Amino acid sequence: MRMPEPDQAAIARRAEIALALRRILPAESVIEDGEARRAYESDGLTAYRQPPLVVALPSTTAEVAAVLRYCHENRLKVVPRGAGTSLSGGALPLADGVLLGMAKFNRVLDVDIANRAAVVQPGVTNLAISQAVAPAGFYYAPDPSSQIACTIGGNVAENSGGVHCLKYGMTGNNLLGLEMVLINGEVVRLGGRHLDAGGYDLMGVVTGSEGLLGVVTEVTVRILRRPSTQRALLLGFASCEDAGECVAKVIAAGIIPAGMEMMDKPAIHAAEDFVAAGYPRDAEALLIVELDGPVVEVDELIARVEQIAKACGSTSERVSRDEAERQRFWAGRKAAFPAVGRISPDYYCMDGTIPRRRLPEVLAKMQAMSRACGLRVANVFHAGDGNLHPLILYDANKPGELETAEAFGADILRLCVAVGGVLTGEHGVGVEKRDLMGEMFNETDLAQQERLKCAFDSEGLLNPGKMFPVLHRCAELGRMHVSAGKLPFPELPRF
Amino acid sequence: MLTPLEPATAEELAAAVAAAEGPLELRGHGSKRDFGRPVQASQLLDLSRLSGVTLYEPDELVLSAGAGTPVAEIERLLTANGQILAFEPPDLGPLFGQEAGRGTLGGMIACNLAGPRRIKAGALRDYLLGATAVNGRGEIFKTGGRVMKNVTGYDLCKLLAGSFGTLAAIASATLKVLPAPEAVRTLMVRGLGDPAAMLLMSRAMVSAEDVSGAAHLPEAAARCLPHADVGTAVTLLRLEGTPRSVAQRLAMLAKELESPSEELGEIESTVLWRGLRNLLPFRGDHGAAIWRLSVPPTAGADVLRACGPVERCFYDWGGGLIWLTTAAEGDAGAARIRAALSASGGHATLVRAPIAIRASAEVFQPQEPALAALTRRVKESFDPLGRFNPGRMYAGA
Numbered sequence: 001m002r003m004p005e006p007d008q009a010a011i012a013r014r015a016e017i018a019l020a021l022r023r024i025l026p027a028e029s030v031i032e033d034g035e036a037r038r039a040y041e042s043d044g045l046t047a048y049r050q051p052p053l054v055v056a057l058p059s060t061t062a063e064v065a066a067v068l069r070y071c072h073e074n075r076l077k078v079v080p081r082g083a084g085t086s087l088s089g090g091a092l093p094l095a096d097g098v099l100l101g102m103a104k105f106n107r108v109l110d111v112d113i114a115n116r117a118a119v120v121q122p123g124v125t126n127l128a129i130s131q132a133v134a135p136a137g138f139y140y141a142p143d144p145s146s147q148i149a150c151t152i153g154g155n156v157a158e159n160s161g162g163v164h165c166l167k168y169g170m171t172g173n174n175l176l177g178l179e180m181v182l183i184n185g186e187v188v189r190l191g192g193r194h195l196d197a198g199g200y201d202l203m204g205v206v207t208g209s210e211g212l213l214g215v216v217t218e219v220t221v222r223i224l225r226r227p228s229t230q231r232a233l234l235l236g237f238a239s240c241e242d243a244g245e246c247v248a249k250v251i252a253a254g255i256i257p258a259g260m261e262m263m264d265k266p267a268i269h270a271a272e273d274f275v276a277a278g279y280p281r282d283a284e285a286l287l288i289v290e291l292d293g294p295v296v297e298v299d300e301l302i303a304r305v306e307q308i309a310k311a312c313g314s315t316s317e318r319v320s321r322d323e324a325e326r327q328r329f330w331a332g333r334k335a336a337f338p339a340v341g342r343i344s345p346d347y348y349c350m351d352g353t354i355p356r357r358r359l360p361e362v363l364a365k366m367q368a369m370s371r372a373c374g375l376r377v378a379n380v381f382h383a384g385d386g387n388l389h390p391l392i393l394y395d396a397n398k399p400g401e402l403e404t405a406e407a408f409g410a411d412i413l414r415l416c417v418a419v420g421g422v423l424t425g426e427h428g429v430g431v432e433k434r435d436l437m438g439e440m441f442n443e444t445d446l447a448q449q450e451r452l453k454c455a456f457d458s459e460g461l462l463n464p465g466k467m468f469p470v471l472h473r474c475a476e477l478g479r480m481h482v483s484a485g486k487l488p489f490p491e492l493p494r495f
Numbered sequence: 496m497l498t499p500l501e502p503a504t505a506e507e508l509a510a511a512v513a514a515a516e517g518p519l520e521l522r523g524h525g526s527k528r529d530f531g532r533p534v535q536a537s538q539l540l541d542l543s544r545l546s547g548v549t550l551y552e553p554d555e556l557v558l559s560a561g562a563g564t565p566v567a568e569i570e571r572l573l574t575a576n577g578q579i580l581a582f583e584p585p586d587l588g589p590l591f592g593q594e595a596g597r598g599t600l601g602g603m604i605a606c607n608l609a610g611p612r613r614i615k616a617g618a619l620r621d622y623l624l625g626a627t628a629v630n631g632r633g634e635i636f637k638t639g640g641r642v643m644k645n646v647t648g649y650d651l652c653k654l655l656a657g658s659f660g661t662l663a664a665i666a667s668a669t670l671k672v673l674p675a676p677e678a679v680r681t682l683m684v685r686g687l688g689d690p691a692a693m694l695l696m697s698r699a700m701v702s703a704e705d706v707s708g709a710a711h712l713p714e715a716a717a718r719c720l721p722h723a724d725v726g727t728a729v730t731l732l733r734l735e736g737t738p739r740s741v742a743q744r745l746a747m748l749a750k751e752l753e754s755p756s757e758e759l760g761e762i763e764s765t766v767l768w769r770g771l772r773n774l775l776p777f778r779g780d781h782g783a784a785i786w787r788l789s790v791p792p793t794a795g796a797d798v799l800r801a802c803g804p805v806e807r808c809f810y811d812w813g814g815g816l817i818w819l820t821t822a823a824e825g826d827a828g829a830a831r832i833r834a835a836l837s838a839s840g841g842h843a844t845l846v847r848a849p850i851a852i853r854a855s856a857e858v859f860q861p862q863e864p865a866l867a868a869l870t871r872r873v874k875e876s877f878d879p880l881g882r883f884n885p886g887r888m889y890a891g892a
Contacts, residue, residue, distance in 0.1 A: 114697045114793045115815075137703070159646045166643065172650070173621045186865040193791035194815055196607065196618055197657065198842030198860030199870050199888060204620055204653025208646045228703050252554040254577055254674030293705060297740030353642040356555055385643035386555075425644040433647075440647055441637070448636040448877070449649045455872035467648065478879065 001048060001431050003094065003465045010076060010096040011053060017076065017098070018054050024066045029104075031055035040081065040099050044146070045089040045432055047402065052079065052093035059104035061179060061187060061217040068215065069185030071098055077461050078183070080211040082123065082154030085146045087349060088430030090158060090210050090466060097464075100215060102153050108132045109218070117176055117193045119220045122153025126160075129221060138223045141168035144426070145334065152219050159208030161426035163259040163333075166384035167292075168224070170426065172207040177220035180206060180213075183457045193220060205452070210428050211463040213456040227292035230258065231302055232329045235309045236283030236316035240264060241360045243285035246312040247383045248356060250289065253308060255301055259290040260384035261333050264363065267340070267378040267391070268332075274339035277332030280316045287383065288329055336380045337391065344376070344393035348405045352416030353425035356386040365415055366390060373408050375401070387425035388416065414439050429467045437469050446470075451477050499539035505627055505635050505666035511540065512664060513633025518885045521660035523563055523599030526588035527606060531659050531887040532858050533850050542601050545666055550641070553578055557624065557641055559669040562601030569600060573672055581673040582619050583610030586773045590785060590847055595773075601665045607657030610772035611708035611733065614700065614812045620656040622671045628655060628663035631878025641669045654873065660884040661892055662877040676707075676735035680745050681759035681767060684752070686727040689713060689796035689810075695752060696813040697793055699732045702751055704744040708733030708768055709813040716776035716809040720767065731759075733768055774818060776809050783807070783820035784827035784848040790815055790841035801835035802828070823849055829856040836860075859888050 010017070018032040031037055037051040053076075058064045071078050077097035084091050093099045105121035108128070112118065113136045118129055126147040129140040143162035144150055150160065156178065161170045168174070177191035190203040197203060206213050237243040243262055250257065263271065263279075263286045272279045279286055289305050291298045306317050320326035332339070340347050354362055363379065370377045376393040390412055394405040413423050417439045424433055437446060446468065453460070454474035464471060500515070502508035512519070517537035522528060524543060545561035548569065552558075553576045560569060566584060573579055585608055588597045604626075609618035625639030638651035654662055687695060692711035699706045711730045712720070720729065732748065734741050749756050759767060777785060783806050790798045795814030799805070805828075808819035821828040827848045836843060842860035845853065862870060867889065874881075874892040886892070 112791075113701060115791045116700060117791075136701075159650070161644055161646075169617065169621060170644065170646075172653070173617055182865070182869070186869075188863070188866045188869060190866075192840035194789040194839075194841040195613060195812065196609070196620075196789055196842075198789075198844070199862060199866070199892075200662075200873055201607070201620055201653045201657050202866075202869065202873070204656070205649055205651065207653075208650050225701065225703055225705075248554040251556060251674075254677065256674065294703070294736070294740050294744055296743045297736050300737050300739060353640075353644050355552070355557075355642060357552070382644070387642075387644045420640070421642050422640045422645045422647045424647050425642070426646055428646055429648065437648065440640075444634045445636045445638070446648075448630055448634070448638075449651065451876040452649055452651070452654075452873065455869065455876040 003050070003431070004471060006094065006096040014053055020070060021054065021056050021067065024070060025056060025058055025063055029057040029059070031057070040084070040093055040101065043084040043086040043089060043091040045087055045092065045430065048089050048092050048431060050093050050095055052099035053096055055099045055101055057101045057104055061181065064100070064181045064215055064217055065185040065187055067098070067100060068181055068183055071461060072184050072459070075459060075461065077464055079463050080157070080215050082151035082157070083125070083149050085150040085154065086158065086428060086430060087351070088424065088428040088432040090428050090430040092431055094465065102151070105153070105217065111136070112193065113138060115193050116223055117220055118223050119218065120152055122156070122216050122219055123151050126150050126152055126155055133223045137226050139226050140221055141174055141224050142171050152221065153216050156207055156216050156219060157209065157211045158428040161387070163261060163382060165382065166260065167256050167258045172204060174222045175203060175207060175219065176222050178203050178206060178216050179218035181215045181217055183214070183459070183462050191220065210430065210467050212453055212467060213462065229295045229298050230290060230292040230326060231298050232288055232290040232320045232326045233302060233305055233309070234279070234318040234329045235287040235289065235314045236280035237285040237287065238283070238313065238315050240285045240363050242313045243287050244356065244359045246287060246309050246314065249308045249312060250305055253304065255305065257289050257305070257384060258292040259288065261288045262286065262381040262383040263333065263336065264379040266376065267336055267380050270339040270343050270378055271332035271336050274342055275331045275335045277328055279332050283315055288333055333380065340378050340391045340393065345395040345397065348392040348394065348409055350388065350390045350392065350409050350412050351424045351427040352413050352421055353385065353387045354416050354419050354421035356383070358419040362388070362415060362419060366412060369408060369411055373404050375405055375408055382425070385425070386421065410436060431466055434467060435469050437467070447477055454478070497538040499541045501541045501544050503544040505629065508545065508664055508666050509629045509633050509635045512629050512631070512882060515882060519882055521664055521884055523602040524565070524597040526593045526597040527591060527602055529591045530587065530606065530846060531853070533854050534884050534887050536885070540664060542664060543599060548572060549667065556643065556672050557669060558672050559641065559667060560600050561667050562599060562665040564600045566598045566600060566603050567596045577675050578672045579675045580622070580670070581612060581616040582608070582622055583612045583772050584608035584619065585610050590774060590777065592781065600668060604656050604665060604668060605658065605660045611710060611768055611811050614709065614815070615707045620653055623652040623656050623668060624671055625669040626652055626655055626665050627667045628665045630663050631880055631882040635666070639669070643671060659887045661874060661887050662883065664883060678738040678741045679733060679735045679761060679764045680741050681764040682732040682745060682748055682756045683759055684730040684754045684756045687711070687730050688728070689799060692728065692730045692810070693793055693796045693814045695730055695754060696732070698752060699748060700792070700813045702748060704734060704748040705736070706732050707735045710771050711810040711814065712776060713808060715807050719776045719778065731767065733764065771811060776807060777818070777820060780807065780820060782823055784823040784852065785846045786819050786821065786828070786832060786843055787846050788817040788819070788832070788836065788841060788843045790817065790836065790839050794839035798835050798839055798841070803831045823852065826856040827852050833861065
């Protein structure tokens with residue numbers, strides 16, 4: 001993966017830049033020392049490492065604004081970072097860029113149950129929000145699997161999902177307001193404790209913008225009453241086709257489960273060997289279907305789902321009788337990644353989304369690719385919303401195997417796009433899928449996105465090298481088409 | 496004015512925009528044409544021929560259609576399959592003197608419409624999965640996709656929703672749809688003053704009973720309802736789900752609220768919430784200016800009091816949405832209504848007013864300088880020449 005050519009002049013100015021940042025921030029909030037900088041050299045995509053030029057750890061909006069203003073005036077690149085759990089390299093530092101760590105923004109500012117809102121700083125972890133509102137019987141719905149570590153600021157940057165998206169939406173569907181600092185140091189407030197924006201929905205487009213548009217310094221989230229009950233079904237099937245048909249029929253019957261997860265045989269076995277969750281080893285596919293809500297409704301819908309499963313030829317059906325059993329059903333799914341980690345020295349997690357009905361075809365083609373390249377693949381799948389997580393098993397110590405795994409992963413994503421899907425459902429583009437953007441978008445599509453970037457950051461200083469395969473200068477993108485040899489309103493001056 | 500442009504395909508739309516020599520007014524059915532600041536355009540860009548549902552897969556919860564497709568056609572198709580647009584888009588046409596049941600997919604997206612279920616299910620913005628559109632340079636671009644979960648690139652759909660046709664001309668769009676609830680019931684409490692109603696709605700929304708609509712109609716607005724025989728305010732709470740679940744939750748909610756309440760049945764509830772969604776309390780009132788305020792729900796009653804004299808009003812979204820009418824004179828109350836928001840935050844939109852008022856007063860919530868500048872830069876990033884609906888939202892956007 002090629003990153004933008006580092007600016008040697010900026011690297012040569014490291015001491016001077018650190019000194020300037022120490023005039024803005026307390027001395028201990030600026031990290032210049034080589035060993036200490038190394039702590040920030042990668043995120044959840046550990047294949048890539050790069051210590052940053054210098055690390056800045058602001059603790060107030062005013063400090064963020066001052067740091068960004070300084071970087072803007074000095075044409076310095078900035079990489080924002082939350083907890084560094086990105087699986088796509090969204091927080092991968094730059095050798096010539098300031099790493100802006102938001103960890104000190106770790107306070108819950110207000111819990112407003114009456115308005116179903118919580119105001120938090122971006123460095124608060126996803127789970128800590130739910131914990132802060134739990135005494136009132138509330139929770140924050142999006143639950144990425146890294147929720148004990150990942151921060152809400154990072155969730156906003158990546159528009160993070162989780163296993164409950166089909167019913168409760170992603171981060172973007174659960175935000176009410178943001179405070180954000182632009183690269184020039186200007187602070188804008190978007191939304192609040194009310195719904196929808198007065199003007200353009202900038203909060204909507206900032207969500208999932210991977211740190212390229214601004215730095216979020218405060219987040220107001222929508223919180224929900226915890227459902228009265230949650231129950232799960234564990235359903236075994238003789239084929240992925242049968243399991244897929246069951247998913248389609250549940251939705252066609254008007255039921256939107258809180259979660260609907262599928263695992264294929266390799267994933268079932270890996271999980272069962274690891275945590276002994278009681279999964280049926282003979283099944284080719286396993287579905288976990290979770291219903292939540294009022295007790296009477298959940299009981300009714302559980303029975304209906306069980307009937308649908310049987311009609312689709314399920315080979316085993318179990319319904320959780322109590323909370324402990326429900327947790328056990330989930331234990332294998334939640335441990336799927338480490339379970340696969342046990343059977344292979346390394347694994348590479350993909351994140352494409354497909355129209356659900358194309359699943360059997362995609363799985364079959366994936367198996368063929370697996371045989372062709374000699375690497376095993378295990379599949380866990382957010383079946384309700386079509387979000388695939390193929391885990392490619394490889395050994396980084398064997399020469400060439402990382403490259404083979406990456407090429408296999410890229411082929412899987414091309415396949416996802418070819419059947420009408422997308423490159424990433426919840427992990428983000430980052431550096432990982434940057435060079436595949438052209439599979440999904442043509443030059444005009446990408447140019448329109450880049451022009452939006454220019455509206456926020458005309459110098460391209462925020463998180464460059466992520467998301468876009470080619471870095472264009474804004475002036476180049478802004479060039480106007482000349483229609484029939486003449487500009488419209490030729491009498492007007494242009495700059 | 497020049498002959499209207501009437502493209503029937505995305506390519507024709509792109510060619511029409513590229514060839515246009517001046518500003519264009521984007522139009523579907525024109526049902527909400529008088530919503531927004533007046534547009535000074537030299538040519539009409541009629542998008543109604545970009546019509547037709549191109550993809551509908553009920554078990555994938557997805558529907559794609561041309562921007563000119565009538566919303567009524569989409570809703571008929573969904574109803575036949577037991578599905579809905581969960582955000583309950585209101586039919587605003589009659590407010591503007593148009594016949595009911597008009598309006599296109601593109602117009603619905605441009606206004607980011609959402610009705611009573613907004614508090615539970617979200618707005619149109621939350622259901623727009625993807626779009627193909629033409630920017631002000633006459634280039635076709637696409638954003639998003641047709642799958643439920645997608646974070647590939649910037650989500651430009653969010654900007655298209657609620658941009659009143661100022662950023663791009665949408666050619667086609669893909670929506671997430673949802674199953675229709677099996678049963679609906681309403682709990683009605685009579686006689687509450689506004690502050691007491693805010694508290695009641697807040698308690699209902701905080702309860703475990705999964706309320707999908709919470710509205711309060713002060714006496715004058717309640718007169719439009721068939722239940723208004725006693726001439727009091729009514730507070731309405733809607734529950735949806737399976738029949739057994741709704742019946743049980745209704746009983747629980749009635750007990751928790753500790754106020755005498757009545758139950759409205761399936762048909763009555765359906766008619767009632769459709770009426771609220773389509774602003775029934777303002778029906779027949781052709782002269783007044785209509786405002787829509789979005790505020791923190793618990794602040795609703797205080798904001799309304801601070802607004803000063805209003806002609807008619809009601810609350811939706813548990814108190815977080817205030818619809819009110821004022822005399823259509825002067826600034827239609829813009830200054831005092833926006834001042835009333837200063838303590839709580841929120842935004843006020845002048846949905847209907849005579850053209851002279853919309854040309855002078857701010858129709859959309861005025862923005863701080865940094866945000867206003869960013870808004871203009873975003874507009875320019877899509878439409879550098881100011882081709883599309885110039886000035887419809889703000890001067891320069």
